[in-house]
Amino acid sequence: MGHSRLHETFDAIAATRETGQLPLVVFDLDSTLFSTAPRNLRILEEFVARHGSGEPRLREVLESVSLEDMGWNIHDTLMERGLTDPALLKALRGFWFARFFTDEYVTSDTPTPGAVEFVNHCHDAGALIYYLSGRHVGGMEQGTVRSLTDHGFPFWRGRCVIHLKPTFEMADRAFKDDALADIRSYRSPVVATFENEPGNANLFLGAFPDALHYFLETVHSPEAEVPHVELIRGVDFCLPARA
Template sequence: MRGSVAIFDIDSTIMDTAPRNFRILREAAEEYPVIAPAVDQLSVGDMGWNVLDALKSCMTLSEDLARKISRFWSDRFFTNHYALEDAPYQGVAEILWWIHQEGCLLVYLTGRDEPGMSTGTRQSFVQANLPAGEGTRFILKPDFETPDLVFKRKALESIGRMGTVWVAVENEPANANLFAQMFPDARVLLIDTITSPNPDVPDPAVIRFCRYGPV
C-alpha cells in the first residue's frame, strides 16, 4: 500500500452535508417566514439532495417561492463559510487515518470549486481532525461552471501519474463508473448515501457499501 494512491470524493462520501443544508434552510425560514412552520417539522435527518424536496413534504410551495428559496440556498451552499457546517460520516476518520499512516497518498477529488470553497474545505477537515496536511492532496475544480464528471475525468489522468491507484471511493455512480473504467485494477467503492437525481447504474466492478466500519 505504501506509495500507492487512495481517492476519496468529499460531499456525501467523507462529509455529510445535511447539517449545511439544514442551517441554510433554517436561515431561509427567517428570510421567508411562510416556510417556518414547515421547517419546524424538519430535522437534519430529513435533508436530502434537494432541500426543496424536504420542504414540499410538509407544505405546498409556489413556483415563485421555490425559486427564491433555491436561489437563497445556492448562494450559501457553495461557499467557504457554510462548508464548515459539514460533519464526517461515522467511522470515516479512522479509515482515512489508517490509510494515511500506511503511507498511502490520500487524494480528495471533489466537485467543489477552488475559488469558492477551497479555504472552507480545508478548514472543515482540520476542524473534524481528518488528514489534511502532508500525505494528502486536495483537488478541486478550477471554476464553478465545469461539470463534475468532465473535471474528474481530466483530473484522474494526472492522479494516475502520482502512483498506483489502490482504492477510489465515491457516492455518485457515474463517477464511480469512471474510476472503474480508468483504473481497472483498483478497488472502486460506492457508498450508499445521497446521489443527484437519476443516477447511473453502477458498473458490476463497483463495490457498494452503506457505511464505514462494522455493521
C-alpha cells in the first residue's frame, strides 16, 4: 500500500496464531485483488470493432485511452471524451452489460501489483483466506476460480474460502450482510479486510472493530459513501522494504 502498514497484517496473523486461534483475512476481488481495467478495455475494443464504422470518433477515442483511463464503467470514459449520442451510449451499455459479468471476460482482469505475493504470504503465515465478492454464481464463478488459480493466488491448498453472490439479482447489501454472518460463523478473529468500496470497508470496520481495515483507493462506484478516517488507505499490495 505504499507504506509500512501492510506489514501490520502479518503481525496480526502471528499474534492471533500465538493465541491458538485461526486468523481470518478477507479480500474483495474487483478493484481490490484484481484490476477490472483490462476487462473494461477489452469490451470497449470489441464494441469499437463492431460499431466503429458507424461512428468514426469511436476509433479516435479508443486510440486515446489506456488502461489507466478505465474507471468504474466505460460509458463515463466515452462521455468524458465528448461522445454523448444517447443511442450509441445505450448500445454500449447493453454491449458492456452482456459481457462484463461473465466467466469469459472476467479472466481478462489482472492482479493488483503485489497482490499475489501478499495473499500467499498471509496464507503461508497461517491465515484463512476469505475471498468475498459480489461476482455471482451462475455466470462468473468458473472464470473467477480460473483467474485466481492461473495468477497463483492460494486456492487448492486448504484454508481458502470463496464466497460469491448466490444470484445476479441479489442486492449487494443483503449479500454483504449474509457474508458477515458467514464470516462470524467461523468463531475466529478477523485480523484484516481489504476493500475498494468505501461502504463495504465502513461495514467491516463496524462489524470487526479489532481488525485492520484497508481501503484501496482504486476505483469505486459513483454513489459511494465517505470512507471512515480509521481505514488504512493505499493503492496496491506492494510491500516497502522493512526497516
